[in-house]
Amino acid sequence: EIVLTQSPGTLSLSPGERATLSCRASQSVSSNYLAWYQQKPGQAPRLLIYGASNRATGIPDRFSGSGSGTDFTLTISRLEPEDFAVYYCQQYGDSPRFTFGPGTNVDIK
């Protein structure tokens, strides 16, 4: 089973700043099948990025994903107030198994 590790656990930033979130896999993720989700309190997760670097429908272009193999990054170029949330990575390349990372909490400094 592929284990995902996310860092940092918490990221304290101000609106307008750049956020860089890391997701590391215990083994290579096949075909870069790595997704990123945003979750706000009391809400279901929202898909941001799939296939490591493809934005889902309606996702603003300040969100971008990159990486391959075992190291992946989600970048938010300029934080908006609505971007403060928890972010999870998920791999779906180890079919039929899916796994989530533990999450990174992006909070207001």
Add this chain to the structure above:
Amino acid sequence: QVQLVQSGAEVKKPGASMKISCKTSGYIFSDYYMHWVRQAPGQGLEWMGWINPNSGGTHYAQKFQGRVTVTRDTSISTVYMELTRLNSDDTAMYYCARLYNVGLVGALHYWGQGTLVTVSS
């Protein structure tokens, strides 16, 4: 538009079973795998398993094997998740989630609103 509407909150006693539903609309039910994900209070997301609504085939996370069963009723475009032998660690919000694309492999694009299950004596 795609909609996943889950059944309401439940309170269960330890040792009991739960069965929650996820009613879908707005797309061809049999074309898209459906997954179940849970989230304990204040914790992260935990993948539980999936069902192929076309064939009824399933796969579960090893942690839940023997306790979880996912089924579907194609006549009403609804997926069910049953979890047996409940304990307090099963207290969580349970989500159904549909893949972004047709096929086994894909990200989870559409999510139900969640069903809160509380296990307490």
